[in-house]
Amino acid sequence: MTGPLGGVDLHAPVDDRWFEDYVPGSVYEFGYSTLSETEIVDFARRYDPQSIHTDAAGSAAGPFGGLIASGVHTIAVCMRLYVDHYISHVASLASPGLDEIRWPHPVRPGDRLRIRVAVAEARTSRSRPDRGLVHSAVEALNQDAAVVLSFTAMNFFARRPSS
Amino acid sequence: MTGPLGGVDLHAPVDDRWFEDYVPGSVYEFGYSTLSETEIVDFARRYDPQSIHTDAAGSAAGPFGGLIASGVHTIAVCMRLYVDHYISHVASLASPGLDEIRWPHPVRPGDRLRIRVAVAEARTSRSRPDRGLVHSAVEALNQDAAVVLSFTAMNFFARRPSS
Numbered sequence: 001m002t003g004p005l006g007g008v009d010l011h012a013p014v015d016d017r018w019f020e021d022y023v024p025g026s027v028y029e030f031g032y033s034t035l036s037e038t039e040i041v042d043f044a045r046r047y048d049p050q051s052i053h054t055d056a057a058g059s060a061a062g063p064f065g066g067l068i069a070s071g072v073h074t075i076a077v078c079m080r081l082y083v084d085h086y087i088s089h090v091a092s093l094a095s096p097g098l099d100e101i102r103w104p105h106p107v108r109p110g111d112r113l114r115i116r117v118a119v120a121e122a123r124t125s126r127s128r129p130d131r132g133l134v135h136s137a138v139e140a141l142n143q144d145a146a147v148v149l150s151f152t153a154m155n156f157f158a159r160r161p162s163s
Numbered sequence: 164m165t166g167p168l169g170g171v172d173l174h175a176p177v178d179d180r181w182f183e184d185y186v187p188g189s190v191y192e193f194g195y196s197t198l199s200e201t202e203i204v205d206f207a208r209r210y211d212p213q214s215i216h217t218d219a220a221g222s223a224a225g226p227f228g229g230l231i232a233s234g235v236h237t238i239a240v241c242m243r244l245y246v247d248h249y250i251s252h253v254a255s256l257a258s259p260g261l262d263e264i265r266w267p268h269p270v271r272p273g274d275r276l277r278i279r280v281a282v283a284e285a286r287t288s289r290s291r292p293d294r295g296l297v298h299s300a301v302e303a304l305n306q307d308a309a310v311v312l313s314f315t316a317m318n319f320f321a322r323r324p325s326s
Contacts, residue, residue, distance in 0.1 A: 047239040048246055050255065063256065071258060072239050076210040079235050083211055092213065093226065095234060095266065102260040 017088035018160035030085035031114030180251035181323035182295035193248035194277030
């Protein structure tokens with residue numbers, strides 16, 4: 001994984017990044033992560049054993065013309081990029097959930113993925129003023145710039161200590 | 164994994180289950196899947212390396228008072244129950260996505276999970292009348308009946324062949 005792409009990163013490094021550093025309208029890209037056939041099959045055997053994800057030979061005649069990654073695997077691989085590069089390593093509190101997960105394009109063995117993250121919304125908590133909730137619009141793109149996954153993530157981050 | 168719980172299963176077995184077999188209003192439970200500390204840590208090291216998921220000792224003093232599973236890991240474990248027991252093994256075509264993923268309660272090492280699936284909506288496709296789209300409301304519950312995960316799944320299924 002190479003980190004921020006295009007030379008654009010959040011101003012604050014991950015180990016000194018707080019709620020205030022997530023500025024709505026900002027867009028970042030991070031990469032890369034490549035999925036091998038072995039990884040795709042191993043993950044699917046454990047968590048999503050449908051033949052389209054586990055049977056390379058059989059899936060060749062299937063609707064996608066070959067093996068494709070489990071959608072949950074794609075989420076997991078992109079979560080790794082999100083956690084390594086975007087989420088604060090000191091101020092992340094919890095995530096209440098994810099919205100509108102979509103898989104518009106299949107992920108195939110050898111695909112190299114990157115994520116594009118846009119800060120969509122950031123508001124401080126009324127009940128707990130030491131933190132804020134950030135909505136981030138996440139897309140994963142393959143080497144041909146096709147969007148293979150999109151979702152909105154919600155994360156609570158602690159506010160920067162006013163020392 | 165023991166399969167359908169409470170003796171209630173879909174009428175049609177997974178290898179002869181079609182769009183028509185998903186009847187809105189039906190509710191089923193399937194289980195079980197137990198997460199060990201080793202599995203939680205191994206998954207998180209690979210896909211979601213936040214210390215709350217990887218560092219048992221350090222997380223004891225954290226906001227959850229101990230190690231908790233990555234939310235993506237919880238999704239993956241529940242997807243396995245969903246795929247083994249609910250999804251047709253002959254008529255499943257593709258999933259456009261998942262909506263409203265929520266993690267209302269943490270998953271801890273040793274937790275035994277089951278899923279509860281309610282068929283929320285089922286409608287045939289206008290553009291492709293050989294198939295239909297099913298919305299399913301999925302909840303995962305732990306051994307204390309606390310909901311640890313909920314989401315809505317969308318799946319296209321082929322209609323039963325009129326032989």
